[in-house]
Amino acid sequence: MTFRVRRHLRAAAAAVVALISVCPAGAQSAPRSEYEIKAAYLFTFARFVDWPPRAARDDSSFAICVLGTDPFGATLDATIAGAAIRGRKVSVRRISSPEAAGACHIVFVSASEDHRMATLGPALAQSGALTVSDMPQFADRGGMIQFVTAANRVRFEINLQSARQAGLMMSSELLRVASAVRTGGGPV
Amino acid sequence: MLVSGIALLIAGVAFAAYDLATFRSAMVRDLSTEASMVASNSVAALLFNDSHAAEETLGALRASASVVRAQIYTTDGRLFAAYSRDGSAPLPMPQFAPGATEMLAFDASSAYVARVITSDGAPVGIVRIRADLQAMYVRLGRFALIVAAVLVLSLAGALLVSRVSQRAISGPLAAVAASARQVSQAKDYGIRAPHVGTAYELTVLVDSFNEMLAEIQARDRSLQQAHDQLEARVRERTEELHAINSELEAFTYSVSHDLRAPLRHITGFASLLEQEAGAAFNEQARRHLTTITGAASRMATLIDDLLAFSRMGRATVTKRRVDLSQLVREARGEVWTDVDGRRITWEVHELPHVDADPSLLRPVMVNLLSNAIKYTSTRDEARIEVGSEVRQGEVVVFVRDNGVGFDMAYAHKLFGVFQRLHRADEFGGTGIGLANVRRIVQRHGGRTWAEGAVGAGATFYFSLPSQGAAA
Numbered sequence: 001m002t003f004r005v006r007r008h009l010r011a012a013a014a015a016v017v018a019l020i021s022v023c024p025a026g027a028q029s030a031p032r033s034e035y036e037i038k039a040a041y042l043f044t045f046a047r048f049v050d051w052p053p054r055a056a057r058d059d060s061s062f063a064i065c066v067l068g069t070d071p072f073g074a075t076l077d078a079t080i081a082g083a084a085i086r087g088r089k090v091s092v093r094r095i096s097s098p099e100a101a102g103a104c105h106i107v108f109v110s111a112s113e114d115h116r117m118a119t120l121g122p123a124l125a126q127s128g129a130l131t132v133s134d135m136p137q138f139a140d141r142g143g144m145i146q147f148v149t150a151a152n153r154v155r156f157e158i159n160l161q162s163a164r165q166a167g168l169m170m171s172s173e174l175l176r177v178a179s180a181v182r183t184g185g186g187p188v
Numbered sequence: 189m190l191v192s193g194i195a196l197l198i199a200g201v202a203f204a205a206y207d208l209a210t211f212r213s214a215m216v217r218d219l220s221t222e223a224s225m226v227a228s229n230s231v232a233a234l235l236f237n238d239s240h241a242a243e244e245t246l247g248a249l250r251a252s253a254s255v256v257r258a259q260i261y262t263t264d265g266r267l268f269a270a271y272s273r274d275g276s277a278p279l280p281m282p283q284f285a286p287g288a289t290e291m292l293a294f295d296a297s298s299a300y301v302a303r304v305i306t307s308d309g310a311p312v313g314i315v316r317i318r319a320d321l322q323a324m325y326v327r328l329g330r331f332a333l334i335v336a337a338v339l340v341l342s343l344a345g346a347l348l349v350s351r352v353s354q355r356a357i358s359g360p361l362a363a364v365a366a367s368a369r370q371v372s373q374a375k376d377y378g379i380r381a382p383h384v385g386t387a388y389e390l391t392v393l394v395d396s397f398n399e400m401l402a403e404i405q406a407r408d409r410s411l412q413q414a415h416d417q418l419e420a421r422v423r424e425r426t427e428e429l430h431a432i433n434s435e436l437e438a439f440t441y442s443v444s445h446d447l448r449a450p451l452r453h454i455t456g457f458a459s460l461l462e463q464e465a466g467a468a469f470n471e472q473a474r475r476h477l478t479t480i481t482g483a484a485s486r487m488a489t490l491i492d493d494l495l496a497f498s499r500m501g502r503a504t505v506t507k508r509r510v511d512l513s514q515l516v517r518e519a520r521g522e523v524w525t526d527v528d529g530r531r532i533t534w535e536v537h538e539l540p541h542v543d544a545d546p547s548l549l550r551p552v553m554v555n556l557l558s559n560a561i562k563y564t565s566t567r568d569e570a571r572i573e574v575g576s577e578v579r580q581g582e583v584v585v586f587v588r589d590n591g592v593g594f595d596m597a598y599a600h601k602l603f604g605v606f607q608r609l610h611r612a613d614e615f616g617g618t619g620i621g622l623a624n625v626r627r628i629v630q631r632h633g634g635r636t637w638a639e640g641a642v643g644a645g646a647t648f649y650f651s652l653p654s655q656g657a658a659a
Contacts, residue, residue: 041236044235044236047231047235047307047308048232085308086308153237154237155238156236171232173229173231173232174232174236176232176233176238176241176244177232177233177235177236177238177241
């Protein structure tokens with residue numbers, strides 16, 4: 001899909017730039033791509049979610065993992081470079097198995113894993129990480145946040161039950177800006 | 189009235205100002221709070237670019253009656269979401285001072301609050317709210333009304349009270365004060381203060397005041413009476429005195445005249461007797477005759493003096509400029525017969541001019557000089573000094589001799605009528621001379637006095653008032 005990046009995307013990017021406080025505000029170049037936005041959102045989700053402590057997870061830093069074929073390329077790394085979430089340094093990891101997700105805070109499940117969701121789903125649910133994906137029906141299948149692109153805008157749907165079951169607390173702010181919130185979940 | 193009105197006005201304005209100030213700061217606080225809440229509720233919307241959610245958040249401001257417009261901007265100045273109550277004009281993006289997160293502004297009709305929306309310490313957008321100050325102006329108007337009403341009411345009240353007190357107190361007091369002023373200006377003690385008002389103390393005041401005036405009036409009257417009585421008495425006495433004086437003068441004159449006749453007989457027939465039968469008289473008889481004539485002669489002198497004395501009393505004093513030295517020379521001419529060949533040393537000093545009646549003053553000089561001559565007759569070396577002294581307002585003339593003198597104890601008798609300190613056979617003359625001298629000098633407005641000691645001579649003084657000085 002192609003996205004005509006308009007002022008909205010540029011504004012969001014500007015907001016991100018301000019967040020990062022690396023580049024001077026208003027220093028714009030090319031309009032943001034879809035995955036640039038998604039990368040920014042991934043990063044932003046962390047503000048509105050509380051993770052319970054887990055033995056397997058190192059809470060001294062913040063881990064964003066990508067499971068499957070990485071659609072971001074250098075974008076995700078560029079986005080989180082030098083950034084901090086709640087004072088914690090952010091890192092990106094590529095993982096290949098759901099078990100490894102246990103050490104992550106956020107797991108982005110690539111659309112390439114669509115065919116594996118039946119088995120991935122439960123395992124991911126165990127990991128205690130925030131699961132995000134842009135594959136279709138991700139939220140129906142137990143995923144917590146599903147990116148949805150509508151009218152050239154990147155939105156997302158939330159499966160609150162899945163998040164709760166994983167012990168994650170979601171801010172109502174996040175729920176408000178979600179295009180849809182499911183309280184009934186898919187199969188665990 | 190004016191003062192209390194102004195005071196009330198100032199108080200009212202002060203209160204209004206204070207109330208408005210607190211009201212405004214409360215309003216500002218509310219706005220600021222609303223901005224904060226909007227800001228924190230819009231973070232997610234800004235971060236996830238959900239303008240709809242942001243508009244929902246702004247929409248909640250509808251509950252605040254004074255909010256007219258609210259807008260959220262992204263950090264690069266683009267309008268992200270807006271809310272407006274009445275379709276008013278959009279707000280421009282505010283410019284923040286570096287480091288400031290909130291900004292307040294006012295214009296005539298509105299208050300503006302702008303706040304930076306931050307997430308995790310970094311700015312993500314700006315919210316700006318505009319509130320209508322209408323409420324404040326309504327309040328101000330209400331206040332002005334209340335202040336005006338209170339002012340009018342309290343002034344009316346004060347006016348009422350002042351009128352009452354005026355009638356009861358200040359009015360009556362002013363009336364008494366006015367009466368007092370009138371009395372002192374016109375010196376009319378017949379004025380009485382009127383009774384105004386019914387307050388007891390005031391009535392007492394007015395009554396006392398009037399009593400005082402009546403006292404003064406009465407005293408005035410009795411003073412006037414006494415004065416009148418005194419005047420009457422003085423007039424009576426003066427009349428009596430005049431009457432007595434004229435009687436006395438008439439008496440003296442007629443007596444002298446009447447006495448003269450028999451005296452002429454005595455002197456005349458004594459002389460005839462001497463002529464007719466003088467040759468047949470023996471020594472004794474001749475001596476008797478001499479005694480008779482001598483006595484008669486003395487009596488004649490006495491009567492003459494009396495006459496002169498009485499005449500002197502009736503004479504008018506016509507003053508003119510008199511050269512005393514000249515007068516003394518003339519007087520000396522008149523008494524040279526008394527000198528009778530005796531050796532007398534005269535010391536006559538320079539004498540000034542005086543204002544006097546020469547026809548009256550000459551006999552005075554004559555009398556004094558002849559006295560001096562007479563009473564130095566016992567001395568081998570008689571010395572008579574005539575001099576003067578100019579004192580303030582008068583000229584004092586003296587005649588000094590080194591004759592027998594007199595005892596100072598009897599000095600007061602010297603100038604009395606018929607008063608003599610020496611026996612007639614020692615020194616001739618009657619006692620009328622000095623009395624005349626005193627009378628004449630007194631008629632000129634002067635004084636007479638004398639100094640002396642027994643055996644050491646005497647000095648006789650008289651003063652005459654000098655020109656321009658009071659007698």
